[in-house]
Amino acid sequence: MVNEREFLADYQPAAYPAVAVTVDIVALTIRDGRLCVLLVERAEHPYAGRRALPGGFVREEALDGAALRELNEETGLTRVHLEQLKTYGDPGRDPRMRVFSVAYLAFAPLLPEPEAGSDASGAAWVPVEQATGLAFDHDTILADGLDRARAKLEYTPLATAFAGDEFTISELRQIYAVVWGEELHAGNFHRKVLSVPGFVESTGQTATRGGERGGPKPKLYRAGDAKLLHPALLRPGREEDVR
Amino acid sequence: MVNEREFLADYQPAAYPAVAVTVDIVALTIRDGRLCVLLVERAEHPYAGRRALPGGFVREEALDGAALRELNEETGLTRVHLEQLKTYGDPGRDPRMRVFSVAYLAFAPLLPEPEAGSDASGAAWVPVEQATGLAFDHDTILADGLDRARAKLEYTPLATAFAGDEFTISELRQIYAVVWGEELHAGNFHRKVLSVPGFVESTGQTATRGGERGGPKPKLYRAGDAKLLHPALLRPGREEDVR
DNA sequence: TTAATAGTGTCTTTCAGACAATATTAT
């Protein structure tokens, strides 16, 4: 019987078939009232010329670190909400070899024009409804990311991650409306948000001007300290997809 | 410029540092009124002799398939609810090499005595509060799995996956109580479960006898067709961990 | 001035939770 040290010294990693692990990022932001996802155009085979989610191979780093690094390389963003989404590993999803992709979901508040990264000839924020025909299984990953994002708005204060440091209740409502794809009742939303403990806190300030087409100067708020919304903000009319 | 076929023909997977991907499974069941997790005792280095979550290397198969195969090898179970939990990939979590573990969560209704698997000298259902000091980062994985399971009972009919084909409302309540670790009001729970569309449906049958210490013969139900509970069954008194 | 917006008030319905009541059954 070998002991642990001898076992590790003899261990031959190359005896196993080669696999690789990447991170791919579903980075979402809101631009011009539309929900947008960050896409790159692939410069290399496979899928050269096709649009894809930004990502790359994991190095000697933690998974979260790899995701943050890749996102930073593409956008320069560093203060974003990042969370692991799901891992995709069907054989054949990458023609080169067995590649497992750990997908991450990111929420970006403001919109610096994305910079072209090393393995991407271009990067751009694309409205999600136009983000189709992506490389690999990225259509599926994007769809899963959108599902997750929509669900998390219900029970977490994540919507504030789309807003700036200070925001109005109307801006917050627009975020919900854009992500969920349906208008929300302004009055009820306003009262609801203020009634959830820790969701937002007042800055005491007021915006310098009212809405585009009139209205009083709204009050400004910042994100509160809640990690969960209680009670939650449930999406209206979801009885259909319950079964 | 090479075309895609030439590129793939020249591609050298071995040029990248060796990594491996495993699946590890948090399989939960209820035994003797306690929430239990399936553990194996490791026969090989590293962590020989330590208890660990069942799992193994992913072969030429999909991730979900690998998880189902591993669980089946350990328990013989095949009709279980299996869902991907999270992927763990910190450098150094496995002393052999860079190993990424895709963790799965499984809910097993009945309790066949687990069989010893190929890379395990023993497997057993262990009450979760006694499942500590596991190999690798499996303590963390188990904790994440329990969090997920407790949360999913709130808004999905997953509790029925712990029950048999037919069950009473009391048995369902016991499942919630055991997983959440707190007693639930029998009367309110009863009315609530029956009021959620598609959660359970009546079999028209009645149990052959009442409770252990008396009481009328309860009616029998089976799982309904709902995929989400609406409205949800929220855990009582969770205002504390909202921040 | 006009129209849009911010913010508040009110009402109805639904639901959670506390509690009670009744019927049924194991011991």
Add this chain to the structure above:
DNA sequence: ATAATATTGTCTGAAAGACACTATTAA
């Protein structure tokens, strides 16, 4: 008979959603 359990009823308060109303401001 006693105690436990299943099931239903009642009440209160929280909360969602519909709707109305006032005040404020851009154009």
